[in-house]
Amino acid sequence: xxxxxxxxxxxxxxxxxxxxxxxxxxxxxxxxxxxxxxxxxxxxxxxxxxxxxxxxxxxxxx
Numbered sequence: 190x191x192x193x194x195x196x197x198x199x200x201x202x203x204x205x206x207x208x209x210x211x212x213x214x215x216x217x218x219x220x221x222x223x224x225x226x227x228x229x230x231x232x233x234x235x236x237x238x239x240x241x242x243x244x245x246x247x248x249x250x251x
Contacts, residue, residue: 196204212220 208220209217
């Protein structure tokens, strides 16, 4: 969430307005769901990589 923290509130509103103009109000919920599920999958993948890395470190110490 570091990237979103760097945008700021005014930038986030600008992005939402541009998305509303481009896609229209009927498509925004679908796009939001797609982005949310993509972020969730990305987090799962990165957590899996981190846990694999941690388990390798534990095995190396043995």
